[in-house]
Amino acid sequence: xxxxxxxxxxxxxxxxxxxxxxxxxxxxxxxxxxxxxxxxxxxxxxxxxxxxxxxxxxxxxxxxxxxxxxxxxxxxxxxxxxxxxxxxxxxxxxxxxxxxxxxxxxxxxxxxxxxxxxxxxxxxxxxxxxxxxxxxxxxxxxxxxxxxxxxxxxxxxxxxxxxxxxxxxxxxxxxxxxxxxxxxxxxxxxxxxxxxxxxxxxxxxxxxxxxxxxxxxxxxxxxxxxxxxxxxxxxxxxxxxxxxxxxxxxxxxxxxxxxxxxxxxxxxxxxxxxxxxxxxxxxxxxxxxxxxxxxxxxxxxxx
Amino acid sequence: xxxxxxxxxxxxxxxxxxxxxxxxxxxxxxxxxxxxxxxxxxxxxxxxxxxxxxxxxxxxxxxxxxxxxxxxxxxxxxxxxxxxxxxxxxxxxxxxxxxxxxxxxxxxxxxxxxxxxxxxxxxxxxxxxxxxxxxxxxxxxxxxxxxxxxxxxxxxxxxxxxxxxxxxxxxxxxxxxxxxxxxxxxxxxxxxxxxxxxxxxxxxxxxxxxxxxxxxxxxxxxxxxxxxxxxxxxxxxxxxxxxxxxxxxxxxxxxxxxxxxxxxxxxxxxxxxxxxxxxxxxxxxxxxxxxxxxxxxxxxxxxxxxxxxxxxxxxxxxxxxxxxxxxxxxxxxxxxxxxxxxxxxxxxxxxxxxxxxx
Numbered sequence: 165x166x167x168x169x170x171x172x173x174x175x176x177x178x179x180x181x182x183x184x185x186x187x188x189x190x191x192x193x194x195x196x197x198x199x200x201x202x203x204x205x206x207x208x209x210x211x212x213x214x215x216x217x218x219x220x221x222x223x224x225x226x227x228x229x230x231x232x233x234x235x236x237x238x239x240x241x242x243x244x245x246x247x248x249x250x251x252x253x254x255x256x257x258x259x260x261x262x263x264x265x266x267x268x269x270x271x272x273x274x275x276x277x278x279x280x281x282x283x284x285x286x287x288x289x290x291x292x293x294x295x296x297x298x299x300x301x302x303x304x305x306x307x308x309x310x311x312x313x314x315x316x317x318x319x320x321x322x323x324x325x326x327x328x329x330x331x332x333x334x335x336x337x338x339x340x341x342x343x344x345x346x347x348x349x350x351x352x353x354x355x356x357x358x359x360x361x362x363x364x365x366x367x368x369x370x371x372x373x374x375x376x377x378x379x380x381x382x383x384x385x386x387x388x389x390x391x392x393x394x395x396x397x398x399x400x401x402x403x404x405x406x407x408x409x410x411x412x413x414x415x416x417x418x419x420x421x422x423x424x425x426x427x428x429x430x431x432x433x434x435x436x437x438x439x440x441x442x443x444x445x446x447x448x449x450x451x452x453x454x455x456x457x458x459x460x461x462x463x464x465x466x467x
Numbered sequence: 468x469x470x471x472x473x474x475x476x477x478x479x480x481x482x483x484x485x486x487x488x489x490x491x492x493x494x495x496x497x498x499x500x501x502x503x504x505x506x507x508x509x510x511x512x513x514x515x516x517x518x519x520x521x522x523x524x525x526x527x528x529x530x531x532x533x534x535x536x537x538x539x540x541x542x543x544x545x546x547x548x549x550x551x552x553x554x555x556x557x558x559x560x561x562x563x564x565x566x567x568x569x570x571x572x573x574x575x576x577x578x579x580x581x582x583x584x585x586x587x588x589x590x591x592x593x594x595x596x597x598x599x600x601x602x603x604x605x606x607x608x609x610x611x612x613x614x615x616x617x618x619x620x621x622x623x624x625x626x627x628x629x630x631x632x633x634x635x636x637x638x639x640x641x642x643x644x645x646x647x648x649x650x651x652x653x654x655x656x657x658x659x660x661x662x663x664x665x666x667x668x669x670x671x672x673x674x675x676x677x678x679x680x681x682x683x684x685x686x687x688x689x690x691x692x693x694x695x696x697x698x699x700x701x702x703x704x705x706x707x708x709x710x711x712x713x714x715x716x717x718x719x720x721x722x723x724x725x726x727x728x729x730x731x732x733x734x735x736x737x738x739x740x741x742x743x744x745x746x747x748x749x750x751x752x753x754x755x756x757x758x759x760x761x762x763x764x765x766x767x768x769x770x771x772x773x774x775x776x777x778x779x780x781x782x783x784x785x786x787x788x789x790x791x792x793x794x795x796x797x798x799x800x801x802x803x804x805x806x807x808x809x810x811x812x813x814x815x816x817x818x819x820x821x822x823x824x825x
Binding site for chain 2: 361363364366367368369370371372373374377381382385386
């Protein structure tokens with residue numbers, strides 16, 4: 165290669181970096197810098213009125229799992245914290261499952277409508293996004309609270325005498341989260357099912373597959389990328405959900421998001437909040453790694 | 468070829484009607500179709516697109532239910548059974564191979580769904596792959612195969628469960644000409660080796676003529692004629708069949724006793740024709756003989772000559788303006804010994820004139 169050609173190549177290389185520079189700057193300022201701030205804060209000591217004291221401390225990280233006895237200073241496992249982590253994982257997993265169980269038939273229904281009707285159905289699915297999340301959550305609250313729509317109706321009809329406690333239960337949080345995140349499941353599933361060649365289904369039926377077997381052995385494996393995408397889109401925000409568990413779960417049924425908020429608010433323990441946020445990030449990353457690996461594992465060979 | 472090893476009736480369609488849509492806008496894709504397909508024969512449904520041949524195939528497969536009429540398999544009514552409960556398998560036009568499975572898994576799928584023991588599945592899958600000469604590809608994904616190989620996988624997959632009837636929906640239409648010829652021979656071999664009844668759908672008359680024991684020519688939702696390739700080519704029942712299968716010349720005139728009187732005044736012998744009204748006959752271009760006008764025959768003028776290699780097409784005009792074509796075997800010199808504008812006397816080979824209905 166001649167020196168002149170090399171110079172041209174180098175210049176185009178430099179120009180390439182210059183062109184992506186704005187994106188890199190935004191990414192650095194908006195995504196990586198806050199994470200670094202969070203990481204630094206998690207190793208500082210809590211200030212007396214919120215904020216942080218600039219002295220190195222691992223207390224934030226230690227108190228995620230342990231609590232220090234006020235009198236003798238011994239460490240013991242913080243059961244309450246573990247419960248919150250466990251509940252968050254469990255609720256997010258069930259939310260994802262619920263969203264899939266409702267979302268799959270919905271997406272299938274839309275994808276099998278005549279092409280002209282599909283945009284209308286898709287529009288209806290995304291319609292809830294047009295309203296504020298808080299308002300939608302309070303609407304659910306209005307439906308399920310003790311003096312709410314369902315209980316009032318059931319009492320008036322004489323089916324029950326005292327209201328059923330639905331609000332402030334894990335069930336209420338599940339209902340709320342499944343409702344809020346459902347479109348995030350439906351849209352990628354729709355995209356995958358839309359690409360699915362319906363003749364595959366005919367071929368499966370033709371080869372003696374029942375409806376269930378055709379779904380399990382042919383449809384689901386082929387639309388799997390949509391299932392994976394939808395599950396991630398529902399699971400990740402569910403794990404960090406804040407508004408829904410706060411409004412529908414009450415103070416007792418906390419999830420990680422509420423717990424973190426507590427540290428930055430009333431708890432006045434910013435380092436613990438920062439450490440919790442980092443922990444959430446780590447949990448999400450690990451969960452996704454496991455999920456993606458499990459989803460991509462080749463099916464065991466029968467043939 | 469053409470030897471029918473067929474015996475009893477396997478598939479029987481009785482007065483089948485299939486309408487799509489409702490009320491006045493309904494389209495009758497099949498209009499009162501009745502046909503018997505015999506055990507072990509290579510049966511072809513031939514017709515232009517939209518004639519209902521694929522609809523009839525889908526009714527036999529179970530993807531569609533008849534609006535009226537019944538479909539019998541070995542005497543049992545299967546009209547309302549879903550596809551997974553009919554001992555009938557399909558080779559799809561687009562193959563519809565499962566992209567997430569290997570070649571062997573594709574072939575094994577039907578056997579697995581039937582709940583066969585795994586030793587039997589293994590043995591039959593290998594046997595099927597050997598039958599279509601794809602043993603080496605067993606572990607490949609279907610997307611790694613060529614069109615012809617995918618076609619073979621589709622065949623092996625549909626044959627593996629040993630169906631009573633194999634349905635083939637224009638399976639060769641996606642292949643190039645050379646591969647198509649190879650697969651035609653291959654299909655015929657598979658049919659003879661397995662002894663399974665094949666119902667083959669195509670719009671390609673040559674494919675139909677060379678492969679089939681019997682052909683049903685379809686048009687506008689109806690079966691126009693059923694018969695062997697020779698029967699249909701030599702004795703077409705009506706104008707549609709005569710023009711759809713091969714090329715032909717139509718001559719219309721007044722019916723006399725045992726003959727047809729053309730507008731030119733010429734008389735053509737048509738045995739069995741009763742006098743009264745107009746009638747149409749057809750003659751294949753290769754059955755025309757050209758001689759000198761003074762030696763008799765119908766006088767015609769040569770309009771144009773088109774050289775096709777093995778033969779030469781001679782376009783002729785009769786004195787009343789009717790255009791006909793003669794196909795003459797090209798002599799060694801390539802010159803047919805005719806010139807444009809020349810007058811000739813046209814005669815027909817013995818038995819070549821066929822009466823057709825309109």
